[in-house]
Amino acid sequence: MIHSLFLVNSSGDIFLEKHWKSVVSRSVCDYFFEAQERASEPENVPPVIPTPHHYLISVLRHRIYFVAVIQSEVPPLFVIDFTTESVAQLCDIEGSTNVGEQLPTGQLSVVPWRRTGVKYTNNEAYFDVVEEIDAIIDKSGSTITAEIQGVIDACNPRLLDDVSFHPCVRFKRWEAERILSFIPPDGNFRLLSYHVSSQNLVAIPVYVKHNITFREGSSQGRFELTLGPKQTMGKAVESVLVTSQLPRGVLNTNLNPSQGTYTFDPVTKLLSWDVGKINPQKLPSLKGSMSLQAGASKPDENPTINIQFKIQQMAISGIILYFILFYFILYYIMCVYSYWLWELGL
Secondary structure (H helix, E strand, O other): OEEEEEEEOOOOOEEEEEEOOOOOOHHHHHHHHHHHHHOOOHHHOOOEEEOOOOEEEEEEEOOEEEEEEEOOOOOHHHHHHHHHHHHHHHHHHHHOOOOOOOOOOOOOOOOOOOOOOOOOOOOOOEEEEEEEEEEEEOOOOOEEEEEEEEEEEEEOOOOOOOOEEOOOEOHHHHHHHOOOOEOOOOOOEEEEEEEEOOOOOOOOOEEEEEEEEEOOOOOEEEEEEEEEEOOOOOOOEEEEEEEEEOOOOEEEEEEEEOOOEEEEEOOOOEEEEEEEOOEOOEOOEEEEEEEEOOOOOOOOOOOOEEEEEEEEOOOOOOOOOOOOOOOOOOOOOOOOOOEEEEEEEO
């Protein structure tokens, strides 16, 4: 019924919130703040405010607004009665405790996620775009399905199917204009995370050709794997790490890497190949044999291959930073250092 409850003081700050199902972003209260600005008196704020995805039902008690978030239509009086009774219970609890009326000095801020009185010697901001690709590729190197999970971490529209924002982002402006408007918190924070489904065209930046075979009645198996760059726009593929969980029947491996080093743990059956940087002129490969238990049957499962790599200054999802504007700050320099980290599952 009531999805979330926000407590807003007379200054327009959300100082307390409660979620019963899932977390609703504070940006949903932007609709309430707009109605509050239009009201001539605090008591004239409409008790029921419809939004595209929620209903906001508010009650004013002791100069505090209790804003309830509803996802479906319910009797407003029921919610108002529940909120009023909750306020009465809070007043009874406050009267029977030694809680002070003021918070310690320095703990209040106009923006909840920023401390007061903080100054920096350098006016700079850094953003890291991190994307992870989950893909299934057949033995010929063709992509069967692929999805992208991405986040934008910060220091000091059709592609994005599922977006989650930091509370500092003004969600209403994102819905209307697809513009990220926010007051950045202090230090490191995650600005947003997003998902690109397999229905969109995902171009895998590397190709993989592999041939892993086991013969029935034989104590030997064959392992062949080749990597190469594809659609990287001239960017280098670096920090390549290949891991594969081999079947339990594999006792040992005798492989020859053309580049980098590999290790095999006979206990966990984990094969790890540290490739490093891919040279397009000489593609890295890992070939050799695998020793199986004598008399054991052919393994039923096919081993999966996971590939981790980095490509500097490239986003597979196609996300683009068009421009950045800073308001009310003079001589603010924007420095962007981005890196992309992908994890590819085969």
